[in-house]
Amino acid sequence: MKTDRFQAFSDGIFAILITILVLEFHVPDFKSGHLLAALLAQWPLFLSYAFSYFYVGTLWLFHHDYFSMLQRIDRNVNILNLLMLFSITLLDYPMSLVAEALTSGNRADMQAAFIVYDLVALFISATFYFMYLYLHHHQELKSTRVSNDFYAAIKFDPVRSVSIYGLAIVSTFWSVWLGALLLAGGIIFHFLAYLRMSNQLALSKGKSA
Numbered sequence: 001m002k003t004d005r006f007q008a009f010s011d012g013i014f015a016i017l018i019t020i021l022v023l024e025f026h027v028p029d030f031k032s033g034h035l036l037a038a039l040l041a042q043w044p045l046f047l048s049y050a051f052s053y054f055y056v057g058t059l060w061l062f063h064h065d066y067f068s069m070l071q072r073i074d075r076n077v078n079i080l081n082l083l084m085l086f087s088i089t090l091l092d093y094p095m096s097l098v099a100e101a102l103t104s105g106n107r108a109d110m111q112a113a114f115i116v117y118d119l120v121a122l123f124i125s126a127t128f129y130f131m132y133l134y135l136h137h138h139q140e141l142k143s144t145r146v147s148n149d150f151y152a153a154i155k156f157d158p159v160r161s162v163s164i165y166g167l168a169i170v171s172t173f174w175s176v177w178l179g180a181l182l183l184a185g186g187i188i189f190h191f192l193a194y195l196r197m198s199n200q201l202a203l204s205k206g207k208s209a
Helices: 003-022 035-040 043-067 075-089 092-104 107-136 149-154 157-174 176-208
Strands: none
Touching (some): 003 092, 043 092, 043 107, 043 176, 092 107, 107 149, 107 176, 149 176, 157 176
């Protein structure tokens, strides 16, 4: 398969997912003259949406830049990509759970919601690790413009994010808010890792030029 078809399909999935995220917004029930209060009461939805949108956007940037180094796609890359996209499309569900749990304020509900979000995020990071590993062992799929030291610089990033989400799960049993901070930290780590990967990719291409 050509890389442009591969990217087009993946971009379509990301676009659909982002659209689905915003569909969680609904006009709240309110009494006349109390719309502002009803909107402010939806802060958990706004917050969980903002983080989820940022997360999906970062994953799309990762996907776009990382796969730009490939010159062709084989069957196994397609299968791994489908698994990766499947894991990412699960994000809408924990986003809704977190919004509902924060609205209720129940500790047990918040624990369950954050743990589900952590598990999905951990699953996503694991799929990236398997993709990294497969492409490292199949250098023939990569563009000749990308030097071999590119993988060495980024190979532990998915492992680091899996570790963050694993720690978040454990911490949530002890402190919901510490678990929430670690979850947010994991999402922010993805963005920082993306910036580093993008810079490393540019340097790698420059070395092989």
